[in-house]
Amino acid sequence: MKKIALIGQPNVGKSSLFNRIAKKRIAIVSEQSGTTRDIRKHNVEIFDKEALMLDTGGIDETDDAIFSNVKRKSVETAKEADIILFMVDGKRIPDDKDKELYYELQALGKELALVVNKIDNDKEMERLWSFYEFGIGEENLFGISVSHNRGTTKLFDWIYDRLPETVEPIQVKKEKEGEEDDEFEYDEELIEEVIEEESNEIKVAIIGKVNVGKSSILNALTGQERSVVSPIAGTTIDPVDESFEYEGKNITFVDTAGLRRRGSIEGIEKYALMRTEDMLQKANIALLVLDASKPFADLDEKISGLVDKHGLATIIVLNKWDENMDTFKKLEEEVRRRFRFLFFAPIIAVSAKTGRSIDRLKDKIIAIHENYSRRISTSVLNKTIETAVMRHALPSPNGAYLRIYYATQFGVKPPRIALIMNKPKLLHFSYKRYLMNFLRENIDFEGTPIHLVTRGKGEREEEEEVVTQY
Template identity: 70%
Template sequence: MNTLKKIALIGQPNVGKSSLFNRLSNKRIAIVSDIAGTTRDVRKNEIEILDRSALLLDTGGIDETNDAIFSNVKRKAISTAKDADIVLFLVDGKNIPDDKDKELFYELQRLGKELALVVNKIDNDKELERLWEFFEFGIDEQNLFGISVSHNRGTKSLIEWVYNHLPENPETVAKLQEEQRRKELEDEFGYIDDEDDFSTETLENIEDEKIVDDSLVNVAIIGRVNVGKSSILNALLGEERSVVSDVAGTTIDPVDEMYEYKDKKITFVDTAGLRRRGSIEGIEKFALMRTKEMLERANVALVVLDASRELTDLDEKIAGLVDEYGLGTIIVLNKWDENMDTFQKIEEEIRRRFRFLSYAPIIAVSAKTGRSIERLKDKIIEIFENYTQRIPTSQLNKVIEEAVIRHSLPSPNGAYLRIYYSTQFSSRPPRVALVMNKPQLLHYSYKRYLVNFLREQFNFEGTPIHIIARGKNDKMGDEEYLER
């Protein structure tokens, strides 16, 4: 497999890097705002331009200030440029070239990369005349582009330039050739030559669950501001990926980072810190919305708590989001080295407040010292396997029968309840259907009993279990998928 070429977007704050990142990615990933310095970390996204692919890197805005955050951002941005094959240096076309831009551009030139100077915010033909002022950078004409991302002007030429600096992707070429072949067959003969010809009857008998790759794990890192989410991510990855600062809310955009561990491809989503709703303003409204988007596509969530501080109602609300999305869950107590209380005391408090996450393991770590980080990695894999496991129907029926023998089904108002059979009809999280004579009369307390009994028989640590009662002729609808 060929390694993808890397394209780095570099420039001062508020020159339009995130907007260009979204344009090249063909989807909205980075938060876009007029507030300078919105992007602080490095985001990555694989892009395709016709038959060629690349890894696009969006860096934090470089700003020559004494602020510790931006100092870290500049260092990370330059480091990203060194690691890239192609560098797009963005400047603001509304302003005249300044010495700061030139100094940064010359520093990038010395790296010896394929380098383009991209002058953004050239919104009309009159403003295009200012493009000539940027030739004082010493850039060749074929490497200078005047564009307006917001007005979609000039981006075609830039994309063509990038395309010409990328190698062909054999897999994409083959895919395009196959699509062309299928289109020609359809145009000429009115059909596509699929080998499999399923009848409608056969399709109705196939379980309605997508086949997914069980080697791919999406992990969302969630918690209120300044609990150390970025520090934990860096510790898990073994490198400084996120900008870390004592300033609350340093992470604004969620940032994806993937690495392989024990035959799994783990993608970490470093979500923005959450504050009380009354204090969420401007950018953080986007961040809260994006956090929920990340939870929608996550499998496992790390609920990060600050062991050096008392738990708050906000911690409970944030943890409630994870329960709402039905994810595999690990409660991570960070900054354990700063706490003098016993683990048992804090564990009791967490269990009291987070009763809805009673299935979630609690791991005390220190991102600073690396304590229990390896254990946390192993636990992520274990919880994901629990989250995706399927119990054979024969084994499940045997366990349910045993549970009913130990604790008989209730008889509400004298009604006789009977379970004909049970089956796990989906995973992520595990969902079990009880096929019964009177499903509407099964009380939630008995479902809870069955869930606890299943946990005694199988390793479902860290994952919710949903039990749905249904009649023999009932179809599994969306509302049942959502039932607790």
């Protein structure tokens, strides 16, 4: 699949064009210069052809630590791309900085288009003449207005002509006696392959306070500098995702924006907070990143509450542990004390700087996802519940006789187990907690919450009483 890179100075409209091509609002758009800082990827369709779109951060020549990293990563992305869309602001006359960037990109020998944005009407098309001094041919110069959706069709046609044909899925003609129609059905082996591929997907959200090292951990896990890293809090704004294969699984990591106290959230960080919530809804596993070199804060606990809210499998990652002289045992005790409701989550101390325990963290992600997706056979489940009841008899509230007919698992991600009973509403929470703890002692549910429901015979699912393991 060919890659298309969007390159340009800050605030020229790259993210708006990215959203237009993707046909959805993915990148955060604002008037604030430098909103996009990391590389954002998304599979797109140009008419009936596919491509991978890369939205880069605005290239700014300032000495700012963040923007110097942004420029370097943007140029590296251009080198990897097959097609480069160099975008400039049509409201301004061409400047030397734009020319230097254009010539630098031209030297790469890639398919290159000069996209002049903010040409909002026919009169403003006259401004295009000043951009011919770049030495570009007319066929590679496009005057567009993303906000008014002007001139984009011509640009899309240019991109389309440079993309390979999309391979059509295998189809088998459906034979119908006495009928002539164009109905098709997909080859069954192809469907099974797609289903198997989907089952290998693991989506991991990396969450935590600002400046705890989330982007550094993402870079260490993926083995490449995917996110811009700087000591400045709030560097990551857009959630950044990166996929790679590991142990036969396709793992997609999402580095979310660092979260602050609500009163400290300003400007585009409000959008970042909303995007973080959206990403958590789609994730399977959360890596809760804590800075082990500093005392834990109340905000760490509040952020961890998002994990419980979305029912995610969890790994607690202690970053920068090499900067703390405390023993791991002491740190572990502190984590268990402050994050009691995440007692099921394993704790791994890592150093994104040195790479310590990063491979161990990858292996743990695979293992936790298996637990999060685990299906327990009805026979094993009932035997376990039966043993638990024998060891600790069911209570008799107000003399009522309680009986569990059987147990069955009715869902995964996280595991959902139903107890079919004669009087489900009378079973006390403390006994349900005992049963869930007994299940954990006998079945590997490390890293994942368990949802346990009690139900009477014939009750509809929406009438269930759901109990989440804290």
